[in-house]
Every structure is written in structure tokens, then in C-alpha cells.
Amino acid sequence: MDKILFIINPIAGGGRARRLVPIIDNFMKNVELDYDIVLTEQPRDGINIAKKGLKKGYKKIVAVGGDGTVNEVALGILEHGEGTLGIIPSGTGNDLARTLNIPFNIEESIGIIIKGINKKVDVGMVNGDLFLNIASIGFDSVVVKNTEKIKKRLKSGIAYFIGVIITLVGFKDINTKLEIDNILIDKDIFLVAVGNGKYYGGGLKVLPMALIEDGYFHICIVNKMSKLKLLLLLPTIIKGKHIKFKKHVEIFKAKKVRIFTKDRTYLNIDGEVKDIEKEILFTIKDEKLSIFVNN
Known part of the structure; x- marks a missing residue:
């Protein structure tokens, strides 16, 4: 089973994402999968954390936050050249999760990542x-x-x-x-x-x-x-x-x-x-x- 890296933006959703740390921790311990949790400390941290995780062998990189966090983690995956993005919607907007029909319930969203069903989606660029x-x-x-x-x-x-x-x-x-x-x-x-x-x-x-x-x-x-x-x-x-x-x-x-x-x-x-x-x-x-x- 692929290792999972959770990248959490602690200020997303007015601090909601940070409060998910113990919930994710408890859930993952119960399913007995290899995982790690890293918190971002400043803007664009998600990019480098994702790339470092992929180099260490993590295949599933999960953005825990809003659409801005998802954007950063996705960029890290794309720059590295491999890996699959997971989303635990916990920001203010969470609009990409809505389009992808990803549930806002944390256990259900983690369950989707564990099951491993994925699709290839388009990537837009605007002025770089x-x-x-x-x-x-x-x-x-x-x-x-x-x-x-x-x-x-x-x-x-x-x-x-x-x-x-x-x-x-x-x-x-x-x-x-x-x-x-x-x-x-x-x-x-x-x-x-x-x-x-x-x-x-x-x-x-x-x-x-x-x-x-x-x-x-x-x-x-x-x-x-x-x-x-x-x-x-x-x-x-x-x-x-x-x-x-x-x-x-x-x-x-x-x-x-x-x-x-x-x-x-x-x-x-x-x-x-x-x-x-x-x-x-x-x-x-x-x-x-x-x-x-x-x-």
C-alpha cells in the first residue's frame, strides 16, 4: 500500500484545518497505513513539502485546506512529475472538491484516498x-x-x-x-x-x-x-x-x-x-x- 503524506495548512478555514490533525492521526492509526503529517508555515510551503515527500517515496500527497492549499500541493506534484493528489476540504471555499464530488466529511474523504480511485484532470495556466x-x-x-x-x-x-x-x-x-x-x-x-x-x-x-x-x-x-x-x-x-x-x-x-x-x-x-x-x-x-x- 502506498504511503500517504498529509500536508496541512493550519490557518485554512480560520484554523479548521489545524484542528483536523488529531482526527487524521486517530483515523490513520486505526487503518494501520504508513503516513505522515506536515504543517505548512508560510505561503508556497505546500509546493516544496509535496516535492520532498515524493522524493522520499510517498505516492499519495494529500492537501488539507482550501483551494489555495490544493493549488500549491498540485504544483509540487506536477513539478516532481509523478504522484496523485488527495483532497480533504477544510478551507473557506473548497470549490474544487465540490466539482469532484469529494465529501466534506473527513473520514469519507480519507476513505476515497485509501480506495485509490482517481481521474486525470485538466491543468490550466494563466500568465504563468x-x-x-x-x-x-x-x-x-x-x-x-x-x-x-x-x-x-x-x-x-x-x-x-x-x-x-x-x-x-x-x-x-x-x-x-x-x-x-x-x-x-x-x-x-x-x-x-x-x-x-x-x-x-x-x-x-x-x-x-x-x-x-x-x-x-x-x-x-x-x-x-x-x-x-x-x-x-x-x-x-x-x-x-x-x-x-x-x-x-x-x-x-x-x-x-x-x-x-x-x-x-x-x-x-x-x-x-x-x-x-x-x-x-x-x-x-x-x-x-x-x-x-x-x-
Whole structure:
């Protein structure tokens, strides 16, 4: 049986991931498998810990945290060139786990890793950064940025809701030029989401049509509209019903996406926000990533 390395981000989920250490420990002792647990200490630690573990002979590398932790551990596996990613969702969003139907119950998620059922999933790149789930610009990325500021003063789940309200009041549409494979589009947008997975923002089904292993990006463009129409549209994204509003929402499927913006903006990559200026390029790697999934 392959050895298992659990990489835990102790601050993920407001400290929830750290509290899983004794639970994982007790569960693994009962099943009598070789394992180890390592806690990250700073950003990007997960990359190097994963690579060191694989060099030591661990074949199953488990990310215990949110989508950011999963992203780091996946990058370590890909840079090493072998190994299979396991996920114990314990962060704030856990959106990749939703797409892969990985349960939030810890014993069940470990059980999936032990069973060893896996699939090869697509790996996206955006301006040199890896992403497995969704990357986006527009309203949602500004919400994440504003929520980060709010969380410094308010450690509560309501921080995201407040971030949405603040962003809605002050948000201005973004003028973009898009190249979606051979399609050229020039328009003002509310948001553009490009991804492999279906969910982002903690369960918003922004790309309900996406298939994580089909070799294509799925793209959702929400066009410029009035604030009142936005208020009516936003709740429909929760269940992926927004795609019915074809006047305001456009759906595409492509291998490569390039976005040009006139002004600086924010790019949301699997829940992590970066400043972006002028050009964003999305491509799919030829290499796929092996991830343990629910049967």
C-alpha cells in the first residue's frame, strides 16, 4: 500500500484545518497505513513539502485546506512529475472538491484516498500561474479583494456578504477585448470566468457546463448591465441558472483565451487575487493531474 503524506495548512478555514490533525492521526492509526503529517508555515510551503515527500517515496500527497492549499500541493506534484493528489476540504471555499464530488466529511474523504480511485484532470495556466478550478476577472475578483480587507477587522462569514454589497455599490464595468480561440470580442463586461471546474466563491455554480477532464476551458461572460438587473441575476448563479439569460450571459468552450483590459484589474486564481495589467493569457497544459475522486 502506498504511503500517504498529509500536508496541512493550519490557518485554512480560520484554523479548521489545524484542528483536523488529531482526527487524521486517530483515523490513520486505526487503518494501520504508513503516513505522515506536515504543517505548512508560510505561503508556497505546500509546493516544496509535496516535492520532498515524493522524493522520499510517498505516492499519495494529500492537501488539507482550501483551494489555495490544493493549488500549491498540485504544483509540487506536477513539478516532481509523478504522484496523485488527495483532497480533504477544510478551507473557506473548497470549490474544487465540490466539482469532484469529494465529501466534506473527513473520514469519507480519507476513505476515497485509501480506495485509490482517481481521474486525470485538466491543468490550466494563466500568465504563468497554475490553476485547477476557475480563474476570473471582474466583479467577483473585486469582491475577494474587498473581503480580504474586511476580514482584517471582521473574522466572520458575513465578511464575504459585506464585500459583495460594498463591491456592488462602487463597481464599474471593465472594457475588454477577448480572443476565445478564433473568436474576437470587444465589449464591457461585468465578469469573465474561465475554468475547468463548475464552482467558485464557496459554491456559486458559475460554470455548470464545465467538465474537468475534457481538455477544454469553459467560459462564462456576464455582460454590462444595470445594477438592478445585476441584483436579480446574482442569486441565479448559486444554482447555475444564470446561463438561461442569454441576453446578458454568454457561454463558450475553448483551448486558449486571451483577455486585454485598458486599465489595471484583479485576477482571481482559485480564490487567490493578483493585480493584473493589460493582458491575461489562459492555456491548458498537455500534462494532466491525477486526483483521487469519489466513485
